[in-house]
Every structure is written in C-alpha cells, then in structure tokens.
Amino acid sequence: MTDVYPGGWSETEPATEEIQRICDEVKGQVEERTNTKYGIFRALQYRSQVVEGTNYLIKIHAGGFTYLHVMVFEALPCDGGKKLVTGVQQGHTRQDDLKPF
Template sequence: MTDAKPGGWSDTKDATPEIQKICDEVKGQVEAKTKKKYEEFLAVKYRNQIVKGTKYAIKVHVGGPSYLHVDLFKSLPNNGEDIELIKVEENHTKDDPINAF
C-alpha cells in the first residue's frame, strides 16, 4: 500500500497507534454528533490525504457488527495540530470500503 502523496488519497491501511490516538481525541465529539455513547471505539482501517495538513477517513469499530466512518482534518504542526471532526457516517460494516471525502 502506498503512503499519501500531496493532493492524493492513500490506499486503505491498517490503523496504527497514532490513528487510535487521534480517534480517542475526537470520541467525545463523535458521541455528541451521533447522540450515542460507545464503550468500544477502535480504529481498524484508514486512508489519508496530505493537503495543508492531513485529512483522515477512518473506519472505527464500535461493538458487535457496527462500524462508523469518521472523517477528520489535522492541521500542520505550525498551526497547532488541531483536529477537526468533519463528518461521521453510521451503519457501516466491516467490509464497507472507506470512501474519501
């Protein structure tokens, strides 16, 4: 699988501890947006795109057969590395492809 190139989306990759950390940081925002509490919130796959920061499209397992697709933007270090939740899609399965936003 290739890494993200400026302007282009990466292939789908297995989530890393860094991706899980990003998900942990936005879990509260995701719960507020979906109006649900998640005991499990495990990043499993992701894609990314480098463009004035990094866009992430992440598949998150939230228990049983349920998965979310979470789209985020992380700004560059010189802009504070803020993480912005863009979109949450519910009702995904383990095998659904992660679509770039």
C-alpha cells in the same frame, strides 16, 4: 503500489497506534455528532490525504455490529495541530470500503 498524486488519498492501510490515538482524541466529537456514547471505539483501517494539514478517513468498530466511517482533519503543528471531526457516516459494515465523503 498505486501512485499517490498531490492531494490524493492514500490506499487503505491497517490502523496504527497513532491512528488509534487520533480516534481517542476525537471520540467525544463523534459521540456529540451521533448522539451516542460508545464503550468500544477501535480504529481498524484508515486512509490519509495531505493538504494544508492532513485529512484522515478512519473505519472504527464501535461495538457489536456498529462500524463508523469518520473524517478527521489534523491541522499542521504551526497551526496548532488541532483535530476536528469533519464527517461521520453510521451504518457501515466491517467489509465496507473506505470511500471519501
């Protein structure tokens, strides 16, 4: 296991039910940013970074050969816990590594 330093990104992990819930919650924001409606929106992998809240970098299968890398910031509960999409990269493959952008 690699040491994670404060503010550093975790290793890539398989997506959990919680990560899928985050994806479901921000799907509309992603569709707005990409000007595309997605029938499939399934989280595959993720990385996280604890800051004053949590940043998530999530690989999402959006149907066919469409894979997205999506950055989401989740505010602390004391700050409302809101989730905000801060970045979307299109044109990825299933094999592409999750790299912060």
